[in-house]
Amino acid sequence: MKRMIGVIGLNYKSAPVQVRETVSFTEEEIEEFVKNLKKSESFAGIIVLSTCNRVEIYYHFKNIQSAEGCEILYNRLFEFKKLDSSVRKHFYHYSGIETVKHIFTVASGIDSMVLGEDQIVGQIKSAYTISERTHCAGPVLTRLFNSALNAGKRVRTETHINEGYASVSSAAVSLATRQYSDIDSRSILLIGAGQTGRLSMMSLVEKGCKNLFVINRTYTKAEELAAEFHATAVPLNKMKEYVAKCDIIMLATTSTTPLITTKMIDEVMPLRNNRPVTIFDLSVPRNVSQEVGDMEHVTLYDVDNTAVVIHETLEKRKAEIIKAQEIIATLVSEFMDWLDLLSLSPTIRRIKENFRQIHASEFKNYRKCMNESEIRMVDYYSSHMVDKFSGLIIKNLKELTDNGKNTEHIQLLDSLFELIAANEK
Numbered sequence: 001m002k003r004m005i006g007v008i009g010l011n012y013k014s015a016p017v018q019v020r021e022t023v024s025f026t027e028e029e030i031e032e033f034v035k036n037l038k039k040s041e042s043f044a045g046i047i048v049l050s051t052c053n054r055v056e057i058y059y060h061f062k063n064i065q066s067a068e069g070c071e072i073l074y075n076r077l078f079e080f081k082k083l084d085s086s087v088r089k090h091f092y093h094y095s096g097i098e099t100v101k102h103i104f105t106v107a108s109g110i111d112s113m114v115l116g117e118d119q120i121v122g123q124i125k126s127a128y129t130i131s132e133r134t135h136c137a138g139p140v141l142t143r144l145f146n147s148a149l150n151a152g153k154r155v156r157t158e159t160h161i162n163e164g165y166a167s168v169s170s171a172a173v174s175l176a177t178r179q180y181s182d183i184d185s186r187s188i189l190l191i192g193a194g195q196t197g198r199l200s201m202m203s204l205v206e207k208g209c210k211n212l213f214v215i216n217r218t219y220t221k222a223e224e225l226a227a228e229f230h231a232t233a234v235p236l237n238k239m240k241e242y243v244a245k246c247d248i249i250m251l252a253t254t255s256t257t258p259l260i261t262t263k264m265i266d267e268v269m270p271l272r273n274n275r276p277v278t279i280f281d282l283s284v285p286r287n288v289s290q291e292v293g294d295m296e297h298v299t300l301y302d303v304d305n306t307a308v309v310i311h312e313t314l315e316k317r318k319a320e321i322i323k324a325q326e327i328i329a330t331l332v333s334e335f336m337d338w339l340d341l342l343s344l345s346p347t348i349r350r351i352k353e354n355f356r357q358i359h360a361s362e363f364k365n366y367r368k369c370m371n372e373s374e375i376r377m378v379d380y381y382s383s384h385m386v387d388k389f390s391g392l393i394i395k396n397l398k399e400l401t402d403n404g405k406n407t408e409h410i411q412l413l414d415s416l417f418e419l420i421a422a423n424e425k
Contacts, residue, residue, distance in 0.1 A: 004064075005140060005339075006095035007102060008073055009049075009056030012113050015090035017304045021285035023081055025050040026254055027130060033080055034136040042069060045138025047145065049106075049127040051120070052168065052196070052284035052303050053113050058103065060140045100335050103144060104328045107152035109162060113306070114171055115317045116162035121152050122195055143338065151331045158327060161320040169196055169252070171306040172280045173203035176248055179278055179299070184208035189246040190231075191239070191259060193221040196252035196282055201229045213242055217253070243277075244268040250280045251287040260288045265295055272297075 010023060025033065030048045037046045045060035057077065061069040070093055078085065094102050102111070107124055109116040128145040131137040137145070156162050177183050188209055190197055193216035204212060212231035216222035219235055226233040234242055243249060243264065251259060260279065278299045281288040286302055293300035 004061040006070065006093065006099050007056050007058045008070060008091055008093045009054060010090045010092065011054035012304065014092055017284060017286065017302055019087060019090050020055065022083060022087065023055045024284050025055065030130050031134055034131050035134055037076060038136045042072060045141035046136050047127050047131040047141050049124060051123045052282065058141055060138050097332065097336055100144065100332050101328065103148045104151040104332055107148040108155035108324055108328060109152065110321060110324055114168055117167045118162060119167045119195060119199060121149065124149060147331065147335045151328055154327050155324045159320040159323045161317050161324055167199045168282055168303055168306055169199035170203040172250065172282060172301065173200065173207060175301060175306065176278060176280065177207055180247065184210065186247040187211040187245055188248040189213045189215065189242045191215045191249065191251040192253035193225040194252060198225060200250050200252060201225060201231065205229050213246065215239055215242065240264055240268060244271040248278050250282065252282040253287055255287055256285055258287060258289045260292060262289055262291050262295060265292055265298060269297065
């Protein structure tokens with residue numbers, strides 16, 4: 001069981017944004033991918049976590065070992081995303097307890113680009129929800145993800161790891177503040193009204209920004225976000241007009257094609273009188289053509305360019321990492337105890353079934369010689385003894401196997417009770 005849970009993935013440390021964007025999933029793609037995988041008898045559970053900083057696929061295999069299952073998973077992923085095999089060098093793989101440590105660390109914000117950031121909590125919940133509603137999560141990964149969220153909550157409650165900049169969005173706003181000391185008087189266009197967009201808007205409002213405009217593919221969502229922060233909603237077809245007007249542009253959408261191109265910048269620069277513009281592309285895949293960053297009067301940042309602020313934040317929070325790791329270690333141990341005990345379930349079930357079969361078989365022969373009153377009494381007594389003996393064996397089984405940790409003893413007892421069952425037939 002322990003070797004049958006694992007994760008393959010890549011993140012901002014193992015792969016640059018140009019690689020991550022080729023592997024990233026939309027919500028619709030996740031649903032399609034996990035449904036196709038779950039059709040295979042090998043997968044008991046599958047959850048895909050896809051953010052701007054990481055793409056990770058968590059799995060629980062039914063009847064194959066991790067190495068074999070991973071090859072299946074890599075092949076399915078590369079086929080689904082049409083990836084070149086050279087991308088594989090950017091992936092990492094964990095199984096068993098290392099998987100548990102990893103997801104607990106991710107949920108706690110320790111593995112994030114911005115140490116202790118909160119946005120990952122919502123992203124983990126979303127990843128689980130997609131698999132759960134498509135009946136692809138399974139009981140083991142359900143327990144794993146709920147335990148991970150609990151780990152994240154405890155780390156943030158019991159340490160100061162999320163003090164300071166709490167997201168890539170706030171780090172980007174900090175960079176903008178450095179570039180524009182009068183940012184509160186600058187006109188700012190936000191493209192995208194999702195979670196990252198909302199966090200960006202919060203950070204901008206905290207800096208005193210008032211000239212805020214919001215564009216979203218669904219106009220009603222732009223209106224809702226604008227109303228919440230006293231900004232102005234703008235229709236999608238007026239994007240170019242507002243790119244020409246604004247000093248700062250922040251993008252955070254799920255678009256798979258660039259929204260701002262060199263052609264657009266060439267067209268708007270005369271309207272701006274070549275006034276400089278700063279663009280923050282917080283999307284993966286990126287929403288701004290790379291070449292835009294090389295154009296005159298344009299400063300372009302992507303999610304990986306926020307490292308300057310992030311490293312400063314990291315220094316302030318490093319002291320909290322040890323405390324967080326101690327909490328995580330305790331919770332990982334608790335989860336592994338549960339997982340070990342779960343591996344005993346088939347053997348425990350087999351023990352009970354075998355004793356009941358023996359009781360049913362023997363009692364069938366004796367009941368011919370008894371009246372109804374005697375049958376009830378003997379049945380009650382023998383059932384009681386079956387429960388007592390099976391309970392005693394199960395208690396000793398847990399002690400002998402250290403609650404499921406000693407897999408060799410589990411396999412021996414499995415074979416023993418399979419033999420008993422065969423002899424009783």
